[in-house]
Amino acid sequence: MRIKRIFGIFASASAVLSLAACSVSTTPSGGDSGDKKTTGTLSIGFSQATQQSPFYVQLRIGAEQAAKKAGVKLNFADAGDDVTKQNNDIQDLITRGVDVLLVNPVDPKGVKAGLAAAEAAGIPVVTVDRPVPSGAAAHVGRDNKEMGRLVGAQVAKALGAKGGKIIEIKGDAGGAVARDRSAGFHEAVAANNKIKIVAGPYCDYIRSKAVTAVQDLIQTNPDVKAVYAHNDDMALGALQVLKENNRTDVKVAGVDGLMEAVKSIAGGGPYLATALNDPISLGATAVQTALDVQKGKKVAADVDAGTGLIDRDNAADYTGSTTFALAGKE
Incomplete structure (x- = not known):
């Protein structure tokens, strides 16, 4: 598989537990006793x-x-x-x-x-x-820059020599994560001067905000060939809008390894790639x-x-019941 692995000191993964609805202090036993x-x-x-x-x-x-x-x-x-x-x-x-x-x-x-x-x-x-x-x-x-670079290389490969217009849906204004995911992606596609990136708004990594943004952007950019979002949740929002507008010809990519995105990649649709971020x-x-x-x-x-790349070659290996693809599944 074509994956870069740099696993950290504590990268063993475990099954997902239920999350309490409110923000409260927790102890190993689940209580809220003293310090x-x-x-x-x-x-x-x-x-x-x-x-x-x-x-x-x-x-x-x-x-x-x-x-x-x-x-x-x-x-x-x-x-x-x-x-x-x-x-x-x-x-x-x-x-x-x-x-x-x-x-x-x-x-x-x-x-x-x-x-x-x-x-x-x-x-x-x-x-x-x-x-x-x-x-x-x-x-x-x-390494968020590497994440953007890995995904950008896949998008550039999919667009080929003809290139095309890419809409970029950004994370948070002023954030290092958004900055690096953008920089890495731009570096990866820079070799093809026929690729043009249209800067979309900051959507704070929230799907509903991306939905609103992409609804407008595909109207003003009908020749769009791909959408890159700084996380999979926003990318899935873009995918939803594209499907509703019969634009399944537009390729989509994100970051984080959200399982919903991984399954979409494995299914062979327009979702191309994501980067592992368990x-x-x-x-x-x-x-x-x-x-x-x-x-x-x-x-x-x-x-x-x-981190590592998840694309059509290996998405099936990461598919499971967890919310995000788990680290360590080489």
Whole structure:
């Protein structure tokens, strides 16, 4: 198979568990008892950007599974895509007396106040998925530029020498993930000067926003040959609109390995490719890294959890009942 593997330190995958509907603190036993001072249990605070994307829902599950397995308490807070709330959440987690913080930032620069509060309290911070300019002991993520490059190469190959117009549906404005997924894709298609990329709006990785955007974009760009979205959820929104408008001739590609996309690729339709970004293993790696940092172990500044291409040649190997394709299925 034509896959690049760079698997990280904790990339074993486990089955998906049910997710509680509300943002509450959890313990290994599922309760909400006191902190380390009263229970003797090590405590991790996890401030997450949002739960509005399937990827972030699964990231939380991965972290919860790993914390339970390690016998540590995980205090969770959902910022709801509001950076002010996230800074307040981080302060609340500090007040609760957590030993180490995991932060998935809404805005890498906007969360600076929360990180400063953690530093003042002597609590180390590990970021996950989205890095920050400074203030973290380590970052756990994947090479998003490589993801964009892998998918871009497949799209360029499918379009061939004739090239054509590609609509790009972007993630979040100012985010490093969106920036890198865009840059990698652009690099991969740059060799063909007959490929033109039309910049679509930032849709915050949310399918419904992508649906609205693509409905307009295919009207103003009727000659479109492909749609590239910064995640599979948005790409599937684009695919929905294209099918409704009888434009199954337009190729689609995304990132993250969302199982719905993987099955579409395996089915041989217009969905060409995605890049592996298993959030379960990412959450597990983040928890393990946070524990290592808290214990004073030497940890790399950037922990790469690994990626790989999923296309028509190998999509069947990744097809399963999980929400995302699992890492480690070579």
